[in-house]
Amino acid sequence: QTVVTQEPSFSVSPGGTVTLTCGLSSGSVSTSNYPSWYQQTPGQAPRTLIYSTYTRSSGVPDRFSGSILGNKAALTITGAQAEDESDYYCVLFMGGGISVFGGGTQLTVL
Amino acid sequence: EVQLLESGGNLVQPGGSLRLSCAASGFTFSTFAMTWVRQAPGKGLEWVSGVSASGGSAYYADSVKGRFTISKDNSKNTLYLQMNNLRADDTAVYYCAKVAGSATTRGVDYWGQGTLVTVSS
Numbered sequence: 308q309t310v311v312t313q314e315p316s317f318s319v320s321p322g323g324t325v326t327l328t329c330g331l332s333s334g335s336v337s338t339s340n341y342p343s344w345y346q347q348t349p350g351q352a353p354r355t356l357i358y359s360t361y362t363r364s365s366g367v368p369d370r371f372s373g374s375i376l377g378n379k380a381a382l383t384i385t386g387a388q389a390e391d392e393s394d395y396y397c398v399l400f401m402g403g404g405i406s407v408f409g410g411g412t413q414l415t416v417l
Numbered sequence: 418e419v420q421l422l423e424s425g426g427n428l429v430q431p432g433g434s435l436r437l438s439c440a441a442s443g444f445t446f447s448t449f450a451m452t453w454v455r456q457a458p459g460k461g462l463e464w465v466s467g468v469s470a471s472g473g474s475a476y477y478a479d480s481v482k483g484r485f486t487i488s489k490d491n492s493k494n495t496l497y498l499q500m501n502n503l504r505a506d507d508t509a510v511y512y513c514a515k516v517a518g519s520a521t522t523r524g525v526d527y528w529g530q531g532t533l534v535t536v537s538s
Contacts, residue, residue: 343524345462352531353454353462358517358524365526396462400522404476406452406464 309333311399313409319387319416327412328379329397335378340399342380344373347394347411356395357382384414392416419443419527421513426532433503433536439496439513439529447471447491450516452525453498455509455534465511466498467521476521481507503536510534 310332319325329342336342343358355364357373360380370385380399384391397409425437439451452467465485467476472489486499496513510533514525 341522341524345525347462352512352528353525355524355526355528358526362517394461398462398464398524400524404467404474404521405478406467406521406524408454408462408464411461 309401309407311397311407311409313395313397313412315410316413316415319384319391319414321387321389321416323387324383324385325387325414326376327382327384327395327397327414328376329381329399329409330379331399336375336380336399338375340380340401342373342375343398344371344380344382345396345398346391347396353396387416389416419515421515421527421529423511423513423529423532426511426534428535428537429503430538431504431536434499434501435503435534437498437500437511437513437532437534439498441494441496441513441515444515446489446494448519450519450521450523451487451489451496452514452516452521453487453496454512454514454525454528455507456512456531457506457509460509463509467516468496469521470519474521500534503534505536508534508536 345353453465466487510531513529515527517526
């Protein structure tokens with residue numbers, strides 16, 4: 308069974324740039340996986356940042372961007388702010404109508 | 418403004434059933450796929466089920482296949498999740514979410530606030 312992999316944790320300095328990745332335990336991620344990225348703070352519903360690899364959701368600041376880097380999907384935050392400290396989840400479309408979430412990355416801004 | 422309002426979460430005994438509903442507004446419900454995502458206490462997000470815009474195609478995670486049924490009533494702008502033979506590990510907040518297209522491929526663009534399902538004796 309293919310597992311979607313994310314870094315368990317990451318830290319970034321305020322104003323810095325960080326790239327979170329989303330990979331597969333077997334194989335490469337491509338735009339055909341329609342990678343999407345969600346942000347969640349404790350006790351809140353998830354918020355969509357990026358869907359279908361590159362598309363920024365309505366109201367999301369342009370410091371968030373999605374891409375494919377090598378064999379993984381990537382979420383880059385340019386100019387991180389304190390309010391970006393959250394959990395970040397990616398999801399990949401695996402075919403056959405099925406999607407699978409990664410385990411999430413806890414981002415610390417300090 | 419897109420709004421998704423879940424209801425139906427409750428405390429239920431193992432082996433019991435529950436039906437979740439999600440009332441949608443602010444978009445043309447019949448032209449978008451929908452999905453359910455859950456989150457167990459202290460855990461990450463888990464994709465549960467998805468349905469195409471027409472309601473004609475439904476998909477399930479292995480963990481719920483054969484026990485859960487997703488459906489979409491386009492005349493009522495409402496998404497459902499019928500959950501049977503519930504187990505303790507089904508305990509979670511269940512989120513209704515709108516997909517950014519007519520098929521379930523493209524990822525979610527809007528989320529509801531979630532409804533809590535607790536399976537316990």
